Amino acid sequence: xxxKDFVLHIYDKGFFPNGEVIAGLxxxxxxxxxxPLADEIRSCEEFQxxxxxxxxTIPILKTAAGHMVTAQTIKLGGGVRFKGRCxxxxxxxxxxxxxxxxxxxxxxDNALITPTLYNHKDLTPxxxxxxxxxPYDLVKSKDEIHQLLDKILDEPKEYIPKGxxxxxxxxxxxxxxxxxxxxxxxxTVVSFYEVFYLKRQLxxxxxxxxxxxxxxxxxxxxxxxxxxxxxxxxxxxxxxxKFREENNIQEKWQ
Numbered sequence: 001x002x003x004k005d006f007v008l009h010i011y012d013k014g015f016f017p018n019g020e021v022i023a024g025l026x027x028x029x030x031x032x033x034x035x036p037l038a039d040e041i042r043s044c045e046e047f048q049x050x051x052x053x054x055x056x057t058i059p060i061l062k063t064a065a066g067h068m069v070t071a072q073t074i075k076l077g078g079g080v081r082f083k084g085r086c087x088x089x090x091x092x093x094x095x096x097x098x099x100x101x102x103x104x105x106x107x108x109d110n111a112l113i114t115p116t117l118y119n120h121k122d123l124t125p126x127x128x129x130x131x132x133x134x135p136y137d138l139v140k141s142k143d144e145i146h147q148l149l150d151k152i153l154d155e156p157k158e159y160i161p162k163g164x165x166x167x168x169x170x171x172x173x174x175x176x177x178x179x180x181x182x183x184x185x186x187x188t189v190v191s192f193y194e195v196f197y198l199k200r201q202l203x204x205x206x207x208x209x210x211x212x213x214x215x216x217x218x219x220x221x222x223x224x225x226x227x228x229x230x231x232x233x234x235x236x237x238x239x240x241x242k243f244r245e246e247n248n249i250q251e252k253w254q
Contacts, residue, residue, distance in 0.1 A: 003044040003076060004167045007091055010037070025165070026212065028092035031055030041088070046076060046169075052085040056171065059089055059216060069172060076167045088171040095211035096163035103161065106132050111152055113159040118200075118210055123236075129159075193222040197240045215240065217249055 010029060015021050017036040022029070034041060035055050042053045059071035071089050074080065098115055106112050110132040116125050129152060131145065152159050199213040212234060217225060228243060229235050243249075 001044055003041070003046045003091070003169070006040060006044055007093065007167055011093070025093055026095075028090040028170075030057070030090045031088050031171070032057050034088065034091065041091075046081050047086065049081050049083045050086050051083075053082075054085075054087050056087045056089050059170065061172070071170050072173055073168055073170045074173065076169065082173055084173075086171060086173050088169060090170045092168050092170070093165040094168055096165055098161060098163045103128075104130070106130070107159050107161055109148060109151065109159075111148060111159050112161065113152065113156055115160060115163065123210070193217050193219045193225065195225060195240065196234045197237050198234055199237050213237075217244070221247055221249065 007029070010016075011022060011025055013022075016029075016033045020033065032055065038053065038055070041047060042050070047053050056071075061069050075094065096115070103112070103114050112130040114128045114130070116127055118125055129149070131148065133145065194214050194216055196212055196214045198210040200210060224247065225243065229239070
């Protein structure tokens, strides 16, 4: 079984082995919750070449030698397989992505509703409704078009194309070469604060979509961050970059 199939099965169930409910597809599955599923994860194709597959709970660790190690995020696909020692922090699905070609062809009844798009200048969200009609029958088919629009607005999900989600694994991978073991990690060395931001993604020519991403900043900047953005839960990527530059937050904290 591929990891994606296993992860989708967990999301479909909607809860972890301990009975805790999974909030939804946009919420990562973290290592401590995945621990009871360790045997199933180790048997997935991507991890069959590993010597060790284990789980950790924070993304920034320090080895016994005093070196800082930051978790990597790897998107699976293209035959990716892990080896050596792997310590998993989280498994998640990417935001839903759409092939630009799919946004021009009808889904049902010669009609299509695009996913939410964003104006590339001011990020105003919008959707397009696309109808495929004969240029010679516009007047003749006016009533039919009105009926079709009513039908589309009554059942909009029927006319939206299905996107694709890939699997991302975050953690510490192929650490074989440095001869690091889980016992070498000190798990409480670094305090951090996780912030969420909107990252632009090209959806179509001249049109961009937004996906939610996250990054870490040192915890001593938390108060300043909240002072700058209030209780705003998600900020724009440009705001995050500016905040990082103004406070000289180094690249290693990304």
